[in-house]
Amino acid sequence: MKYYKCDKHKIEFAFLDNSCLSFDNHNHISIYAVGLILAGSVVLKKKNVKYALTRDDLFIIPPYMVHSLVPCSDQYSIVTLCIGTEFLATNTLQDGNALFSGLADRLICDGVLDHLHVDAFSAALELVYGMYRQPDYDYSGIISETKDFIEAQPEDTITLDALSQKIFVSKYYLIREFKKIIGLSPHRFQIQNRIRKAQRLLQNGSTVTQTALAMGFYDQSHFIKYFKKIVGITPTEYIYSLEVLD
Template sequence: MNKKSTIQRIKLQRLDSLELFSASNSNKSFPLHYHETFCVSVIEKGAFIENSKTALQNSLLISNPLEIHKNSAFQNLDYSIKTLYISKDIFKFALGKNKVNNDFLLQNLITNNFLFDKFNQLSNQIIDSKNSFDSDFETNFIKFIEKIGQFKSNKKNTSNTTEPTWLENTKQYLKTNLAQKISLETLANQTKLDKFQFIRAFKKQVGLTPFQYILLSRISLTKQLLQEGNSITETALDAGFYDQSNFANYFKNYVGVTPRNYQQSFNILQD
């Protein structure tokens, strides 16, 4: 990379904990993962690949909630990107609950100068806000959501289909036991499948292996704990990471920065 890579994260208490991620001059790749929110990104420099789609400079890239994807730089060249993590509840508020149902998906790639300019205006206002916002910020943000909501995808949302009971039980078990050592044998025994049958069945249903799903769940928990100001050592143990080096490597692989840099760069803007 020719220039120093920088990263910034800002989380607001307003607008259902709206979060902004900003990375410049990066060529970081991200393995398979998903988000609970809509992720709306603008590519300010270079190109950014998501699955089989390539988002070019000045375009918008959107990941829908629970949409499994991986990202990489185009030909390992630097890119600069800003991402807003927007909850489905914000879309429901802006567009109406009758329009934002379980099948509501946005197009993954959008080329629209108005949306691009409005995104940059809003994201720069968040970065420069220093805990204060123009009175029109929320109004302009809702107008942005209303506009982007017009780019609805025709794809069928498969992430909200009814899960088999064994999968619901497995996810619940994982949620309540993340801090413990979890073996595939234990999970498989609960479903009355052998280990390899369980792995195949889980990946077919979820799109991730059990290991990938557990790892993402733990990373998600550590992000929350770090945001709350917990120490890195306590965070790792509370999420089931018993090797500090492995935790740091996994965290950087999925989040892009070390746990310490993540905690230091995460600002919480209050009303």
């Protein structure tokens, strides 16, 4: 696994080469993910529908959509373009395409993508802009407040009792409605957000031990276990997989 990251423009490419990793139900916060299968085949599940994808198939996952990815061949290769909503808010489609093309040149030089792949991503980028202007997700006020609360400080110790008292509902109602709308339980959503924030800390030079403590994990092995489950590789492997794009 290798990450090509451009923090300046809130955009990155994640490259899995000859992988056999599976990714359980999860979602992405404020990110549109555009995946392109380069080799092998996978089954993508979103909105409880399964899609069999093979070489040159492309898919788009909007923010908060719960999805999973399971290989159905011995190995597969995939490049995922991750576009932050901040990128879409601050760049027109024309400017966004220009920035994307410049960053994609690095992957062409590395032999990860070819020009036809870049054209496919460029076409998908136009669709992403359209989806961003007319998002199809909606959250009730109560669940939206809970979601925002967890996202803001995922490292904090947040009990179901405390959450339910904060929004004046029973914890059983909260669990049921949160999972129905967001697709994950509050606990799993919190763990996922801890790991996403941990990725940013590691990228900025924090050690594995420092990051584990900062994110509220009681020991390093516990942190590594969840990190690998969500990201697919260990924190140390993640650090070595990073390549910064200017």
